Amino acid sequence: MTLRQQGIDIQQNIPLSRFTFTKTGGPAEFLAFPKNLPELELLVKSVRQENMQLTVIGNASNLIIKDGGIDGLVIILTKMNQIIANESDCTISAQAGATIINTSNAARDAGLTGLEFAAGIPGSVGGAVFMNAGAYDGETENVIKSVKVLTRDGVFKTYTHDEMQFGYRHSIVQDTGDIVVSATFGLKAGEKKAIADRMKYLNDLRRAKQPLEYPSCGSVFKRPKGHFVGPMIIEAGLQGTRIGGAEDSKKHAGFIINVGGATATDYLNLIHLIQKVIKEKFDVDLQTEVRIIGKEKRIDD
Numbered sequence: 001m002t003l004r005q006q007g008i009d010i011q012q013n014i015p016l017s018r019f020t021f022t023k024t025g026g027p028a029e030f031l032a033f034p035k036n037l038p039e040l041e042l043l044v045k046s047v048r049q050e051n052m053q054l055t056v057i058g059n060a061s062n063l064i065i066k067d068g069g070i071d072g073l074v075i076i077l078t079k080m081n082q083i084i085a086n087e088s089d090c091t092i093s094a095q096a097g098a099t100i101i102n103t104s105n106a107a108r109d110a111g112l113t114g115l116e117f118a119a120g121i122p123g124s125v126g127g128a129v130f131m132n133a134g135a136y137d138g139e140t141e142n143v144i145k146s147v148k149v150l151t152r153d154g155v156f157k158t159y160t161h162d163e164m165q166f167g168y169r170h171s172i173v174q175d176t177g178d179i180v181v182s183a184t185f186g187l188k189a190g191e192k193k194a195i196a197d198r199m200k201y202l203n204d205l206r207r208a209k210q211p212l213e214y215p216s217c218g219s220v221f222k223r224p225k226g227h228f229v230g231p232m233i234i235e236a237g238l239q240g241t242r243i244g245g246a247e248d249s250k251k252h253a254g255f256i257i258n259v260g261g262a263t264a265t266d267y268l269n270l271i272h273l274i275q276k277v278i279k280e281k282f283d284v285d286l287q288t289e290v291r292i293i294g295k296e297k298r299i300d301d
Contacts (some may be wrong), residue, residue: 008032008034008039008042008043009032009033010030010031010032010073011028011030011031011032012029012030012031013027013028013029014027014028014031015027015069016028016031016057016060016065016069016070016074016294017065019057019060019076020060020063020064020065020217021059021060021061021062021063021122021215021216021217021218022063022064022215022216022217022258022262022264022267023215023258023262024064024065024067024258024262024263024264024266024267025064025065025066025067025069025264025294026065026066026067026068026069026070026264026294026295026297027069027070028055028069028070028073028074029069029070029071029072029073029074030052030072030073030074031073031074031075031076032073032074032075032076033075033076033077033078033079034075034077034079034080035079035080036080037080037150037156037181040075040077040080040150040179040181041150041154041156043073043075044150044152044154044179045154047072047073048152048153048154052072052073053070053071053072053073054072054073054075054152055070055072055073055074055075055293056074056075056077056126056179057074057075057076057077058076058077058078058096058097058123058124058125058126058127058130059078059097059099059122059123059124059127060076061121061122061123061124061127061217061218062123062127062131062133062217062218062219062289062290062291063217063290063291063292063293064217064264064267064268064290064291064292064293065264065293065294066264066265066268066292066293066294066295066296066297067263067264067265067294067296067297068294068295068296068297068298069294069295069297070293070294070295071295076097077095077096077097077124077126078097078124079097080095080096080097080098080181081094081095081097081098081099081102082094082095082098083095083098083102083103083106085106085107085109085110085112087110087111087112087189090112090186090187090188090189091112091145091184091185091186091187092106092107092110092112092115092184092185092187093182093183093184093185094106094125094182094183094185095125095181095182096124096125096126096129096179096180096181096182096183097124097125097126098124098125099122099123099124099125100115100118100121100122100123100124100125100127100128100133101118101119101120101121101122103115103118103125103185104116104118104119104199105119107185107187107195108192108195108196108199109192111189111190111191111192111195112187112188112189112190112195113187113188113189113190113191113194113195114142114143114185114186114187114188114190115143115185115187116138116195116198116199116202117134117135117136117137117138117139117202118133118135118138118140119198119199119202119203120135120202120203120206121133121135122218123218125180125182125183126179126180126181126183128140129144129147129164129171129173129180129183130171130173130174130180131169131170131171131174131289131291132166132167132168132169132170132171133169134169135202135206136202136205139166140166141161141164141166141171143185143186143187144161144164144166144183144184144185144186145161145184145185145186146158146159146160146161146183146184147159147164147173147180147182147183147184148180148181148182148183149173149176149178149179149180149181150178150179150181151176151177151178151179152177152178152179156181157178159172168222169222169289209251209252210251210252210255211249211250211251211252211255211257214249214257214258214259215257215258215262216249216255216256216257216258217256217267217290218255218289218290219254219255219289219290220254220255220256220271220274220288220289220290221254221274221286221287221288221289222286222287222288222289224284224285224286224287227282227284229253229254229286230252230253230254231253232278232281232282232284233248233253233254233274233278234253235281236274236277236278236281236282238253238273238274238277239253241270241273241274242259242270243266243269243270243273244261244262244263244265244266244269245258245259245260245261245262245263245266246258246259246262246263246266246267246269246270247259247270248270248274256270256271264294265296265297268292271288274286
């Protein structure tokens with residue numbers, strides 16, 4: 001890529017399993033970690049000029065990258081992670097690569113309440129906005145004030161809360177392809193100890209109920225209306241089912257964990273099996289919450 005001549009580090013043929021929470025995934029043809037907005041803008045414009053495929057990733061926590069990897073340029077935003085708390089107007093502004101956990105911690109330290117639900121969500125701010133991440137009766141949309149994006153044409157723009165068109169695990173940037181570069185959260189003044197106590201309580205719940213000791217992609221399936229995924233999987237006799245190194249967790253049936261040596265194909269095969277059995281037994285179509293990207297691995301690879 002010509003960008004190497006402009007001082008931006010572009011790596012080639014790097015296994016993305018190094019960065020995903022599942023510890024699976026094929027290689028990126030090209031890989032970059034922009035450190036600031038000018039570098040990101042330069043990367044996006046260069047990709048457009050060279051007519052390359054562009055894929056943008058945050059903390060890769062709710063993501064499965066197929067074993068064939070990703071062609072073109074993969075941008076991982078984790079170095080763009082600045083967080084600024086403004087206590088006077090009760091806002092937190094965070095770059096897309098900041099973790100939502102660190103953003104929640106910054107809100108706590110500033111005595112701002114509203115982000116406690118995110119205290120244990122392992123994703124990035126960009127990912128949380130992209131998929132309207134939520135937990136424990138809280139959702140990202142409830143606290144978003146505005147979102148700054150970079151379009152695929154290399155133009156910066158800002159969405160208001162309403163313009164983001166949030167829905168269940170959905171936002172407008174899933175449709176537009178815009179790249180979230182930062183978000184401003186509108187919070188309320190609170191008492192630091194009460195905020196910290198609530199965060200600790202939710203994190204204790206998470207540790208007790210979720211298989212955090214294993215690599216995973218978090219909650220795999222969206223909740224179908226009128227049903228709960230975990231109990232359906234248990235009733236169908238699928239909890240603990242293993243394909244290769246991927247196992248439906250015995251601790252939380254809504255999670256698929258890497259118990260050792262799993263491939264993305266193992267994950268996908270287990271997902272498809274669960275979807276097939278749940279459809280047959282309950283006539284429910286399970287949709288994945290986890291984002292699945294990349295290409296299949298060819299036999300001759």
